Each structure stands twice: as structure tokens, then as C-alpha cells.
Amino acid sequence: MGEVIQMPSKPLQVNPVKLSQPMGATLAFLGVDRCMPLMHGGQGCASFTKVYFTRHFSEPIALQTTAVTDVTAVLDGGDYSIVEAVKNIRSKITPALIGLYTTGMPETKGDDIRGVASKIDSPLVHVNTTDYEGGLESGWALTAKALIEQLTCETETIDDEKVVILPHVSLQPVEVEKIKDLVASFGYKVFAIPDLSTSLDGHLGEKQAALSSGGIGIEEIRDLADATLVISIGESMNPVATALMKKNPFIRRLHLPHLGGLIASDWLVEKLLEESELKTPPAAVIRWRKRLQDAMLDSHFSLGQTRILVVGEPDQLAGICASLYEAGGRVSLAIATTKSPQLKNLKADCVIVGDLEDAEKAAADYDLIVGNFHCETMARRLGKAIVVRGFPNWEQVGNQLKNDVFYEGGAYFLFECANAATEHRELHAHGSFS
């Protein structure tokens, strides 16, 4: 649809929105039950990441570090720090899984984490996620892929009632739950990997953050390959779906680039009807589709006169842009954190891989911003309307329960955007009369 413009390459990022691979890997391991994510690198990578997600989810976050120092960086190939870290973790607690992943430093010196992992007598999955390549989406996807490759057993049998969902990283916990519930309402047993819907959904529990509390279980991951169907959401999840299908030649696959708006939701429901051989979907689904139709009409007037900047991860952009576009929202600019095949299909006039300095230079082209916390402060400075979405959202509470997907979430999302744009226009108009 729009054109993807590669910005003339700058030698730096100013007010970056890009997040790193190890941060994506952290979230993915937190979607596994009783897991201890163990970041191999300097202690700061883990410390920053922990604080970052603690503030976003308003929850304590389980995360440990191999705490590589300048001495061990030079003398150690990772063996000492990793073995010692695992020993120290296990002296206090017994994780069902240790998730070992790298940062930039050990990748620079070429630590062989696969070799070290083989020496560790404890359930462990390892993955290379240097932070000078890729971004949040690829870190999450590489980890999901590693979980499947290293844990899931090969099989040739199929359980006709079992479906596996592969959600992209930007889907918030309740969104993953809504997708699981939708598919389950067609009569399936549903598993998501990674599954943040039961771990970072903000539930009160004991022993907070000693380990992840909730998420897909290790045994469930082992037995994933007898699913009849795998549903991947987001282009970043393509390699993950491929990895699962290698475990069983009979798994079939549905792929959705995103799950935002009416058309994408319709497509999924149509496929689920075919698969399940039901004639009509459950009553709630029918009702919510009607509500979304109404929401689109109610919000079209406001959105139709609103020019919008959307900032985020590529898979997240796809859903948001589609949802807004269907109701007449004019996405004049979309700024992606990283490159992705997703970008050429975005429903936006212009798409760039960039930072918030680029957003600020184009300030004359939009009235409403859909983006993260950093966009919120920018919106205040530039006098724009704001709907906060994406990582991080540090000022608002309730992020884990914010639902934008499928008919139901789509309706709420459009209302929120339309109201934000209207309120902004009102303030602006009154301002000019005073």
C-alpha cells in the first residue's frame, strides 16, 4: 500500500524506539511456567531489562544474570559465569527451566553457550540473541523457536482437538488470552507458546518473581507437536511455525500477519468454521462482530478527519494500521523499530524504519499518535493527541489487560482513538477562540 522509505542512514539513533533481542528473549522465557530467564552478559543488561518490564507490567519480574566482569570477559569463555550462575540459582530455588540467552558482549568474544549448556545437568534451553542484531520481535521469536527445537518431541500422531497459537511479542497478556479463548470456543484445546496470558497478566500470588508464575508448562511444550493446527500471528513468528512443523509432518498451519480489525478477524473465524465444521460461531462472537461494525461507524467521523502517526514493532504496526484504516483513520506515517517483510503491506501512506527524531521532523503531518511512553512525552511537547500502545508504557497502569485484537478489542481500540482525536480537536478549537 504505502511506500517503505529507508531513511538516509544516520550514524546514530536519537530518541530510539528500537528494543533489543535479549529483551524480547526475556519476555519469551517469562511465558514459560516456573522459568528463570538467565541473561549471559554484564549485570546491567539484566538490571535495565528487569526495571523496564517491572514498570511496564507493574509486576516483579524474574530475571537473573551471569554478571560477566572485565576479568571473566577476558579469561572465561562463558563456562565459569554460566555454570556458577546456574549453581547459585539452584541453591535457592528449583526452576522447571533455565532460559539461557546471550547479549552483545559474549557474542563479541564468541562464547560457545551451546557447549556450556551441554555440561549443565538441569533443564535448560539456550539461544543466541546478541543485541547488535535484530530487535524485540526477533529475540522473542528466536527464543520461541529454541524452546520448540530443544524441548518439543517429534511425533507423527495428531490430536484433532489440539491447536497451538504462536503470538508475536507485542500482544499483551490479555490479548493472548482472548485469542486462546476464541479458538477454544470452537471446541479446541489451545496452547500458546510463549504464553504471557497466565504469567504476566497481573494476578496476585505468593513468592512473587522468584520464578515466572504461569505460562506454558515444560511438559506441554514437550507434547506440542501432536497439534492438528498451528496458528501463527505476525510475520516474526514464521520461523517458529516452521520449527514446530518440522517436529510432525502432519501439522497444518494457519498464518495471520496480524489480528487487528474486521477483515483479519473475519478471515480467522472463517478458517475456524471450516476447520471445526461448525455452521455458526459461538453467540458471543456473532454479537461482538455486530458491535465492532457499530463501533467502526460510530468512530469513522472522528477518525476520517484524523491524520495519525503509529510507532511500534512491525507486527504490532500491521494490526493497528489495519484497524484504523478500516474505520477511515488516515495513517500518514508509520515508524517501525526494525526491518520486516510486514512493512511493505502496512496500511499507511509512508513507512520508515526510524526513531522519534524522525517522528518529530514530520510533526506537521499528524494529529494523533499511537505509540509508547516516549511518544506520550513527545505528544505533550508537540501538542498532539496520544493513545499509548507498545513497550514501554510506564505512566499508565493496566497495560496487561489492554485488548485491541479481534472484534471485541477492535471496538474498544477504535473508540479510544476516536475519542482521543475528538478531545484533542475540541481543546485545540477552544484554544483558538480564547
Add this chain to the structure above:
Amino acid sequence: MSSKPNIRELLTESACEHNKQKKPSCNAPKPGATTGGCAFEGAQISLFPYADAVHLVHGPATCLGASWETRATGTSWEGRDFTQMGFTTDVSTNDVIFSGEKKLSGAIKYIVELYAPEAVFVYSTCVTALIGDDIDQVCKEASASYGLPVVPVHAPGFAGSKNLGSRLGGEAVLRHLIGTKEPETSTPYDINLIGEYNVTGDMWQYSYLLDELGIRVLSTLSGDGRISAIRTAHRARLNVIVCAKSLVSLTRKMQERFGIPWLSLSFYGKRDTSDGLMAIANALGDADLIERTADLIRREEERLEQELIPYRELFKGKKAILNTGGNKSWSIAAALQDLGIEVVATSVRKATEDDRAKAAEYLGKDGVLMLNPGQEQPGLIDEKGAHILLAGGRSLYTAIKKRIAFIDVNQEKKKSYGAYRGLLTLAEDIRNALENPVFKTVGAEAPWEK
């Protein structure tokens, strides 16, 4: 000569309490059992508050991507506030293989041309330190080309803890900025505030009192700081370290080099604020100033007492347990005591020797110093009959279970509890917590669990 500081020397700082006792200091972090930040974060904390300088992080995505715009370090600087902006070279595989120096030079050029800062700080990180990028040379050349300070900060994360990183940040300022400019005027009452970062405007809670007394803040490291001011810091009469032990090496060196005496104090709570103001007046050694300071303290304390009356009644007999780290283990305890709340226990698990001694002093012989707060605090709540738990988010469940009030003290601060006025803010927050029914309501048993 490389501008890399001598880390061993910083770790055996003679002005540190624990080094007099020949205890190992600033230990290497333990793999798998570490929670603190890295040296880069420490440097960032100590230098980012300079709002008129651009802070350029030479590293991959995590270092800055996860950390910019996280600290509310207030500034009165009228230009673009660089403390709330992020600049990073975001090094790629290509840079790792072929060196990131060219990219770094380009980034500095871009910043100088587009943002015209007073200085540029360039931070090395684990990856760029490991690939051996010569940031000293790049900074030196840039400094010469653009005619402004371009300061290399050698605090890659793996060098050590946050505390060490703050020292390394201080070293960079000492080596490249302090003493490079003369102040336009000097007074006998010029001081530097060191280690005051003005988070949530903490400094502004007492700086107006210094103004009133005629004590001039010549420069700060680095709350509401200016590059042109810190360059003149060598002409101050006194260095005041505020609530941060990490910069004692800097003040000791400034004493040796420029003959500036230093003292360390806190502006947290009534007693510390009054003691602090008086300590500054005494150090400047002027009888008239000392007298005026005593008058001001009397006036401020009386005003505060008046304003605290409505809270006194409410807080009478109330007991608190405090579970936090570092100097907060005693500074918050002191503030609570100033409000008339009894602090029955405080955690000293992560506190330094010095902080432990202070905590013991403030809590008295009946106070419990917790070494393993996670396990100790549930029992202590019952035993002591505590009414409120002030701790990090991980302890929330304990408070709910025991159905007592809770305040998250580790949450990123939104407002200042500093000095006299801040104590009122703290009192208001504690009252709101004590009166909030949420802890009891949430703690109610579910119908199916009865």
C-alpha cells in the same frame, strides 16, 4: 596517555569507611545472584542530569534503548532538555567487525551540528570497550574540531557495579571539565553540590534555603547542572556530597588538588536537613552565617511542626517496617521518625558498613536490623504489631497477607520527599496508605476458599 581511570585505585578509596577496616570493597558481582545495575548505569546516573550536554552512548540497543527517559531529573535549563533525550550509536554487526569509531565520529558531528550542546559525553559500553574502539582519540579529535568539550566516559558495564560507574563518571568530569574555566565572580560562600541529581526536584526542596542564606551553589554534579559551571568547580570553598558515597574519590582528589574541603550529608527528613544546613554554615566558618542559619532552621522547623499537627495525631503509636537498600535503610527511617512513626525494623541486607552503623544508630536498641528481610518481615509484622510496610513490589503480597498498609519505596519516584517540605509530602502519602482500605479488602478470602 589514555584517559582511562585506574579502577583499582577507585576500589580501594581511602576515604571509604570499609577500606579502613581492610574489608574487600565493591565486590565482583555473583553470577546468578545479582540484582544491581552496572557501571554504565552508574555513570549515566551521575552525569545524565546535565541538561545542556548531549549524552551519547556508544553501544548496542539494550544500553540506551531500555534506559533513556527513565529518571525525572529536573532542570531549569531553558534550552532543549537533553536529560530526557536518548542518543546512541546503536552499533551493528558491521561495527563490531570493522570498528565503530567512524560511526562514533559521525554521530558526534551530527549532534554538534543539529543540537549545539555545551558538551558531549561519550560513554563506552561492554561491546565497544571489548572491540577496542579508541573513544579517547575520537573525542580528542572532535573536541579540537568543534571547539567544545567532548568527554570520554570509560564505564563499560562489565567494569563493575553502579557505584563504581558513578565514580568513573566523576573521574571523567574531574579529568576533562573541572578547572578548565574561571568563574566570572567568586564569593566566600561558593559551594559545589556533588552527587545531588535533583531527581523529582529533590535539590529544589532546599536550594532556595541556601539562596536565602547567601550560600551560592557554584556548580553541581550534576542535578540541574551546567557544563560551564562544573568547569569552574575548582574555585568553590566547599564540596558537599549529598546522600551518595560514590563520589568521595572525586572530592578527596579535589581537596588534594585544589584544597577544597568536603563533607557528606543528607537532606532527608527534618533532623538531617537541619544538621546539613548547619554543617555547611559551620564549614564555611562565618559567625554571622552560622547565626542566620540557626535562625532559619528554627523558623523552618517551627513552620513544619505547625503543618504536621494534623498528622501527629494520626501517626501516634504507629509502627513501620522498612525494607529497602543502601542509604534509604536509614534515611527513610529518620524521616519516618521525624513524623512520629516508630520504625521497628529496617533491612540492611544491601547496605554498606557506614549505612548499617547509621541505621543502628537511628533505630536504637529495640530496632531490628534485618539481614534476610524476605523471611524476617512476616514474623516481625506480627511480633511488633506493625501498621505499615515500606518495601519493594516483591513484598506487596506479605502486606496483603498480613492485611497492613503498604508503600512501594523502590518505585520510580514521582515526587520529592526531600528536606522540610518533602516531609509533608511523605506524611500525606503515608496517611493515604494508612487510610486506604484496599489492603484489607484485597486480603479478604475468596468465597470458595473460606
